[in-house]
Amino acid sequence: MELSPDERVFWEYGFIHINLTLVTTWVLMAVLVIVSYLITRRLRTDIRISRWQCILEMLVLGMNKQIQEIGLEEPKKYLDFIGTIFIFIAFSNLSIVFPGYVPPTSSLSTTAALAISVFLAVPIFGISESGVIGYLKTYVQPTFIMLPFNIISELSRTLALAVRLFGNIMSGGLIVAILLSIAPLLFPILMTVLGLITGLIQAYIFSILATVYIAAATQESKSKKIKLKPKN
Amino acid sequence: MQIDWFTLVAQVINFLVLMWLLRRYLYKPILKAIDERESKIVAQLKDAESKKKEALKERVEFNKKNEKFDSERDELMQKVIDESKEQKKKLTEKARLEANALKKKLDDEILANHAAQKNEIEENIQREVLEIARKTLADLSSVDLEKQMVRTFVAKVNQLGKEEKEKFVSTLASGKDSILVQSAFDLSKTEKSEIEKEVNSLTKKEYDFEFKVTPKLISGIELSANGYKLSWTISEYIHSFENELNAPIQDKKDQPSDKK
Incomplete structure (x- = not known):
């Protein structure tokens, strides 16, 4: 029994190997990009728009609103990163409705890759917003003593991100696989339905946490702006 | 259950590529369309507002004109009434004068007729008297x-x-x-x-x-x-x-x- 789609390798040359995770990811990417292109090539700016355009607009505006509510004042700047995380994880997890499909998020390599992306994105956004010193200052907040704890928290939360997503999705798939051998008729369907909910929630949690981390990293510039504002 | 480092790096690259592609084909066009629509709606609202203001202005002007027209109409009506009264008075006066003149003419004609008749009678009487006198004188003398x-x-x-x-x-x-x-x-x-x-x-x-x-x-x-x-x-x-x-x-x- 394969625990991870990484283990199913299709092609190998030296250290390069194309496994199920990569293939599934490419297929998902292709579908997402093609669907987006098909819908957005005929966008209307009138008051009456197509259903698909409406759905996409709702999705994009919903993500924008979520990012803004967490505290990032210019959500368009972060939409590419956070939106892509959410869309990719959500689409990847919801695709379990297709039989024989193994989500790439059930591979620890994929979830770790996403977590590392967040780990890298946080300082990038933080530095772009408040400069190197401003960003580094966030490590000694509220006092200098907190520096090691902040560094530990930075690393541990990245690990937590990766393992949380991986654990939830992998366990879902594993439970369905086990149930198939015990009770092959009804239970796997119920568990798949549960898996859909869990998958969507995990996508939401992952992207929200990424937003929160980025927001925390850009807090320094925000507090500066607040201090500069004259009292009314 | 271990991390495949090649897959991890590949997935990071995949993620970055997907991010770029979605930015190119999803976020940008959608946000652009939304912005355009919003600006269009704002422009339409502004247009509607300006039209409303214009309509209000025109309404006020129309009301003003209407009032002016009403007052002018009233004035004209009053003028016409006054003129007609004056005309009536004049016509009545004229008719009265004409009637008087006619009456006078009629009276004169009656008097003239009367005088003519009287003259005729006078002449007849004179003629008769003369005839009588002539006959009488002729009878009485030679x-x-x-x-x-x-x-x-x-x-x-x-x-x-x-x-x-x-x-x-x-x-x-x-x-x-x-x-x-x-x-x-x-x-x-x-x-x-x-x-x-x-x-x-x-x-x-x-x-x-x-x-x-x-x-x-x-x-x-x-x-x-x-x-x-x-x-x-x-x-x-x-x-x-x-x-x-x-x-x-x-x-x-x-x-x-x-x-x-």
Whole structure:
């Protein structure tokens, strides 16, 4: 029994190997990009728009609103990163409705890759917003003593991100696989339905946490702006 | 359950590629479309607002114009009413004057008719009286009426008072040397010469006499020269008779007007 789609390798040359995770990811990417292109090539700016355009607009505006509510004042700047995380994880997890499909998020390599992306994105956004010193200052907040704890928290939360997503999705798939051998008729369907909910929630949690981390990293510039504002 | 480092790196790259592709094909066009629509809606709202303001302005202007029009209409109406009243007054006055003129004309015509009828009656009476007198005189004597008249006229000339005579002579002397004698009938030579003789002896001067027949006189003789007139006609008697007859009627007519 394969625990991870990484283990199913299709092609190998030296250290390069194309496994199920990569293939599934490419297929998902292709579908997402093609669907987006098909819908957005005929966008209307009138008051009456197509259903698909409406759905996409709702999705994009919903993500924008979520990012803004967490505290990032210019959500368009972060939409590419956070939106892509959410869309990719959500689409990847919801695709379990297709039989024989193994989500790439059930591979620890994929979830770790996403977590590392967040780990890298946080300082990038933080530095772009408040400069190197401003960003580094966030490590000694509220006092200098907190520096090691902040560094530990930075690393541990990245690990937590990766393992949380991986654990939830992998366990879902594993439970369905086990149930198939015990009770092959009804239970796997119920568990798949549960898996859909869990998958969507995990996508939401992952992207929200990424937003929160980025927001925390850009807090320094925000507090500066607040201090500069004259009292009314 | 371990991390495949090659897969991890590949997935990071995949993620970055997906991010770029979605940015290119999803976020940008969608956000652009939303912004465009929002700006379009804002423009439409602004347009609607400006149109509303314009409409309000036009409404105010229209109301103003309406009020002005109403007041002008009222003024015009009042003017027309006044003019029509004035016209009515004028027309009434004109009609009244015309009616008065017509009434006066009618009265005059009635009076003229009355006078004409009276004249006709007078003439008829004179003619009848003359005829009666002529017949009577003819029956009573052998001398006809005309001769009698000439004789009477000659006698009248003879019987003129001293003052009257002087006036007659001086008037004849101051003017032309011709005297016009009018009579209702053709005078005989003897009668003409009798008159000429009598007048010449009175004035002690030879005058030219012109004899003319005027049937209007009906009966009688009239001598005129230089504005002086001497006559004997039946109409004189009839006039005095008429005056006597008309006197009580005239008194009656005058009395109510005096009372007024």
